[in-house]
Amino acid sequence: MMGKKRMRCHDIxxxxxxxxxxxNGALIFSRPAxxxxxxxxxxxxxxxxxxxxxNLFLAGTVQGIKIDNIELKGVDTKLKNxxxxxxxxxxxxxxxxxxxxxxxxxxxxxxxxxxxxxxxxPDQKKNAPPKDFKRFYVHQKPSTLNCQDCxxxxxxxxxxxxxxxxxxxxxxxxxxxxxxxxxxxxxxxGAGVCISCHSPHGTFEAKALQRTGGDLCLVCHQAKKExxxxxVIHAPVEEGxxxxxxxxxxxxxxxxxxxxxxxxxxxxxxxxxxxxxxxHQHGPVGSGMCIACHQPHSSANASLLIxxxxxxxxxxxxxxxxKAEFTMENIHAPVQEDCNKCHDPHSSDAPYQLHEEGGKLxxxxxxxxxxxxxxxxxxxxxxxxxVDEGKCVxxxxxxxxxxxxxxxxxxxxxxxxxxxxxxxxxADSQNRHGPVQTGDCAACHNVHGSQFSKLLARYFPMEFxxxxxxxxxxxxxxxxxxxxAKTKLTTTLTNFRDGNYNLHYFHxxxxxxxxxxxxxxxxxxxxxxxxxxxxxxxxxxxxISFTKSKVGGTxxxxxxxxxxxxxxxxxxxxxx
Numbered sequence: 252m253m254g255k256k257r258m259r260c261h262d263i264x265x266x267x268x269x270x271x272x273x274x275n276g277a278l279i280f281s282r283p284a285x286x287x288x289x290x291x292x293x294x295x296x297x298x299x300x301x302x303x304x305x306n307l308f309l310a311g312t313v314q315g316i317k318i319d320n321i322e323l324k325g326v327d328t329k330l331k332n333x334x335x336x337x338x339x340x341x342x343x344x345x346x347x348x349x350x351x352x353x354x355x356x357x358x359x360x361x362x363x364x365x366x367x368x369x370x371x372x373p374d375q376k377k378n379a380p381p382k383d384f385k386r387f388y389v390h391q392k393p394s395t396l397n398c399q400d401c402x403x404x405x406x407x408x409x410x411x412x413x414x415x416x417x418x419x420x421x422x423x424x425x426x427x428x429x430x431x432x433x434x435x436x437x438x439x440x441g442a443g444v445c446i447s448c449h450s451p452h453g454t455f456e457a458k459a460l461q462r463t464g465g466d467l468c469l470v471c472h473q474a475k476k477e478x479x480x481x482x483v484i485h486a487p488v489e490e491g492x493x494x495x496x497x498x499x500x501x502x503x504x505x506x507x508x509x510x511x512x513x514x515x516x517x518x519x520x521x522x523x524x525x526x527x528x529x530x531h532q533h534g535p536v537g538s539g540m541c542i543a544c545h546q547p548h549s550s551a552n553a554s555l556l557i558x559x560x561x562x563x564x565x566x567x568x569x570x571x572x573x574k575a576e577f578t579m580e581n582i583h584a585p586v587q588e589d590c591n592k593c594h595d596p597h598s599s600d601a602p603y604q605l606h607e608e609g610g611k612l613x614x615x616x617x618x619x620x621x622x623x624x625x626x627x628x629x630x631x632x633x634x635x636x637x638v639d640e641g642k643c644v645x646x647x648x649x650x651x652x653x654x655x656x657x658x659x660x661x662x663x664x665x666x667x668x669x670x671x672x673x674x675x676x677x678a679d680s681q682n683r684h685g686p687v688q689t690g691d692c693a694a695c696h697n698v699h700g701s702q703f704s705k706l707l708a709r710y711f712p713m714e715f716x717x718x719x720x721x722x723x724x725x726x727x728x729x730x731x732x733x734x735x736a737k738t739k740l741t742t743t744l745t746n747f748r749d750g751n752y753n754l755h756y757f758h759x760x761x762x763x764x765x766x767x768x769x770x771x772x773x774x775x776x777x778x779x780x781x782x783x784x785x786x787x788x789x790x791x792x793x794x795i796s797f798t799k800s801k802v803g804g805t806x807x808x809x810x811x812x813x814x815x816x817x818x819x820x821x822x823x824x825x826x827x
Contacts, residue, residue, distance in 0.1 A: 289316035291358055291365045295452035300387035301370035301380035302349070307389045309356065309367075310344040310452060313337050316362065323347065324357040325366075351378060389453035421445045433500035438471075440499050447471070448498065464491035481549040487521075488548050495547070513539020529598035534569075536597050543569070544596065560589040579651035585616070586650050592616075593649070610641025624699055631700025638699050646698070663690030673774060680775035685730070687774050695726065695773070712766050715788055719764040727767050736760045747780075749803070750821035757825065770795070779804070786810060 293311045296302070309323070320334045320343075327348040328335070335345040347356065349371035357366045369387075372378040380386075420443030422430045431440050439447035448467060450459045460467055465488065469476055479488055487494035495517060497506045509516035515527065518541050527536050535543035544565065545555045552558065558565040563586060567574055577586055585592035593612060595604045605612050618625045628638060637645035646665055647657045658665055667674035677687060686694035696706045704713050709726040717723055721733055735744050736759040740751045747754045758765045767773075772783040779799035785792040786808060793809030803816040815822050 289363055290314050291321070291363045293358065293365065293367045296367065296369055296387050296389065297385075298367045299381075299384050300368075300455075301372060301375075301384045302387050302389055303371075303373055303375070304389050305371060305373070306346060306348050307369075308344060308452065309347050309358075311342070311358065313341045313343065313363070317341075318360050318362070321358055321360055326350075326354055326356045353381075385455060387453055387455060388457055388459050390451055390459055421449075430499045434502045435504055435506050436500045437498055437506055464493075468492045475548070478546075478548050481546075481551050483551070483553060483555055484549040485547060485555055511539075514541050515539035526595075527597050529595075530600045531602055531604050532598040533596055533604055560591060562587055563590055566590045576648075577650045579648075580653045581655065581657055582651040583649060583657055608641060610638070610643055613643045627697060628700045630702070631697075632702050633704060633706055634700040635698055635706060661690055662692050663687075666692045676772075677775045679777070681777050682779065682781055683775040684773055684781055694730075711768075715766065715769055716763045717766050718762050719760045724767060736764075746803075746818065747816075748818055749816040749823045749825070750818065752821065752823075752825050754816060782806075 291311060291313055293309070295310045296307060311321070313321070318337050320336050323330070323333050323335060323345055327350075328345050329348070330345055335343045337343045349369060351371060351373075354369045354371060355366055356369065357364065359365060368384075370380040370384050372380055421427045422440070422443070422445075439445065445451075448461060450461055453459050454461060456463055462470065465479065469479075492498075495507060497508050499506075501507055501509075503509050503511065503516070507514070507517045509520065515524075515536065516539065519527075535541065541547075544557060546557055547555070550556060552560075552565075556565055558568055560566075563570075563574075563577055590596075593605060595606055597604075599605055601608045601612070607615060614625065628634065637643070643649075646659060648659050649657070652658060654661060660668070667677070677683060686692065692698070693708075695708055697708050698706065701707055703710050703726075707726055709729055710723070711726040712723050719736065721728065721737075724733075732744065736753070736755045738744060739753055739756050739760075741748065741753050742751050745753060745755050758770070759767075768783075769786060770783065771781045773781075775781070776783055778784070778795070778797045780797070782795055782797040785794055788810070796807040798805045800817075802818050802820075803822075805813060805815040807813045
């Protein structure tokens, strides 16, 4: 009897004894009460279990009677006379070596007897255990700890409630010396209280854990429990915390199972890194901070996001300074749904992490949403340069706008921001063509693409001379009287006449007729009736000076002598 002296398990005297009841896989610690009837109770291993370890440690307690030693039969103990000493606290233990198959270990003295059945198989496929036997995980090697390292011997009995915060540091011996050396160490490891998570004898859980998976972690991390129970749960959380966290130590914060400082190093253990490593990376991806957007455990939002994607709520967590850009009068539909409709949240080979380069991205929706536009574009002989170059955002805002069709500005200002020479002419002109006056460039031009020159919405001849056909002036006749040049004599069709002689007819209605833009500027002029300053003629330009009067006007032009017409008193002799 060694009394209260420190005793070592490998000395085969008192070998690290725990009074443990195994209830539903969890270890319940209690102090043994004095039994009314004498009895031998086996603490470890339980009855009817199977193990894959040949050597294990049998521990038990004698209650209600004083016995000096216990005999073990049916198993190799390497003890003298196969007898284990019972100490003054009534506990005993012995290392045993199992044979293949069923081992029935008989434990007793002259006065008391009991037994425990253990099935040993190094390969359960070759030697299957009985169906009613349960897998038991034992400590791989005999512990070098003393019983008093975990239990207090008090008045001749072990007080089994006094187990925490007793030190039971497995890292100071010869087995687990690599633990506790990393940059980030789990609290129990750092404190040397390994029995917070492991049983030194064994349990029904792998690695002799006290509980299964996340249930073990939540014993201490109760404050995290709600975080793990939201609508969307990360798959590793359901499987167990140790898929992502090293339960002992790591050089990475949060004891993550990865090397380096970037959280993404862990994520790449499961997620293909190809979606994160394209040419243009989202800021958090580039810095490896996946948790800037994703909750690591569970979330109320799809993809474990920290906020909903609708209306840009997630993106505004960081991009609050851009919020005004998304809240103008007209909002692009994808913005109201999900920024990911256009942007890849991780990385992309296109600028701004777009799913496709500019125009291709727009086409992916608008070929269906606005087919009339893409029909015009795809069949156009003449395309607006920004459209042809795929630069939709040259004219349109991608998120929201205070102008129709998400234009960057009013149509007039937008068009003239590129067509600056024309803008100067319009700005210096008193008389503006109706659509120019109202800023409606699209009245005459198809802004994306057209079958006609200068993106005109309808046909108009570009030549100075053109045979008269009403369809040749389809563009102008979309608004103006299409009969204006049909009749030689009239008092109603036009004011451009000498008496009743129709001067539009005279200039236009012939095989070598002048086109409308020979005399009129389609945009603006300081001369009445939008008469242009010059008449283009081949490589030459002839100046025009037009003076309007109440009954007609005078035209001085390089192509003929000065002419005056008067609706009341004809001034010109007409040859046709």
